[in-house]
Amino acid sequence: MYTVAHLKSFKSVALTGSVRSAAQHLGLSPSAVSHHLKLLEQETGLTLFQRQGRGLCLTDTGSAIMPDVDSVLESSGRLGQCIADLHENRIGYLSIGYFATAGTRWLPELVAYLENRHPDVTVQLNLAEGPWTEFPSDLHVVISEKKNPEFPQQVKSHFLTEDPYVVAVPEDHPLSSREEVSLGELESHSWIDNDTADGPCRKILFDACSRAGVRVHFKHEAHSFVTALHMVSRGLGLTILPRLGVEPLTPGVTIIRLTAPEPIRFIHAICDPGHPQQELIEDAVTALRELATS
Template sequence: MYNVAHLKSFKSVALTGSVRSAAQHLGLSPSAVSHHLKMLEQETGLTLFQRQGRGLCLTDTGSAIMSDVDSVLESSGRLGQRISDLHENRIGRLSIGYFATAGTQWLPELVAYLENRHPDVTVRLNLAEGPWTEFHYDLHLVISETATPQFPPQVKGHFLTEDPYVVAVPDDHPLASRAEVSLSELEGHPWIDNDTGDGPCRTILFDACARAGVRVHFKHEAHSFVTALHMVGRGLGLTLLPRLGVEPLPPGVAVIPLAAPEPIRFIHAISDPGHPQQDLIADAVMALCELAAD
């Protein structure tokens, strides 16, 4: 079994081309890094580096083992994280990241179910709005623009449901009695914004409008589904939002489906495939699927 510290020094020198730079990156002395390289070459019986000017570069042999070194270091990192998780008593808790509308509709039932089924587990909720970029939770509810997004290999994706957009209008609006309405028919009416930043919900809506040739112009900015819906109820305009976001619907508001091709957001639960309690996560995902199907 090769020493992980030796492999880290090997990779760092390979990337920087310098023992001194690798030492600074690793927080070691140059002599320690040089010793690691010497020991690794002795262990393998291979010449891994050659001089290039004042620095070092990989030999063909060194280049040939680089991908395997990466795999070993990645596995070592996962093992270290798992040990750290166990030290932090991760066995007794489940952290869930969620966005607001999923929290309103699903999280109360999910937490009640998990605490009843797994009384020794503490469920921790974390509001995580905006685009998903990194995996911070044991289970994370995320939004995508497609039903089959490409998640990175360190997470496991579970499709929950598709959530088509609808338009909310005052209940005395000329469109209120329609069975459905197209985006192009809404262009001449005052719109109320209900989102912030450049999150996936806004991107999905704007992309659909662009495909339909509809120019987006907001008369009012509310920056939340709840506020926008109450503004609609006061007759200040209409707002477009995912169907999951219309509950609870305030008085004076009618909701109309959008005609195809309507904007749709897709909701997934992503989980840590290395979490020590896979049965717990599987139970939580199953409950979410049932809640999403209602």
């Protein structure tokens, strides 16, 4: 009978296209991975891979079972984590993944709330910028481009708030007296970048600029909201960022609402619905929602 180990070898070869690369990734010998694939094909009676040049690629049959293989491996991972938690007595422990601006605004208050409500619980905060992919923490505060994104079935999501973008300009800038400004009006000014190349916030801005027909051009790059805002205060240009990333407002900087179109990021709390501390997580989510809307 095939095992989880056989399924891991199957997925790793499917992703890497190579038995040798899969073996290195899994910490196994190439012969062990080849044996797993052989047993899996024997047990299922299916041809799962075919040669493509020097490597391997999935057959149509192999591609058809991949979603179910993913589901089994994810369930196995959650079970393993639950067992590890029980062994390590982590039932009085909560880890929370977060992005930087949520950490500044919400996380200290959230930990204080949990300390008061659950004094025996230890909280660990894990800075986790970028797109969500898995559950290294018990609860994650994440950014999405849509209010109702399609998370995988094994993910339970809670919408927290929407965070519209603003433009930060020097307080003596010609636009500083405006209550709102369109993206098109900003195109001729000097822009300061404030995010990483693959950051979700940057992608949301780029998509809005594309819809508005605005060419994105950065005079300077900072890759940090705080640094970019201080550069704005020195008159080096303007920067566009989510409203949550502005506070505390840097002296010498004015914030203006964006329109036509208005870039918005949506913030969610996500968790594993099978987590053994679901009651604690739900309490934390309730507190987060109140913090996000206050």
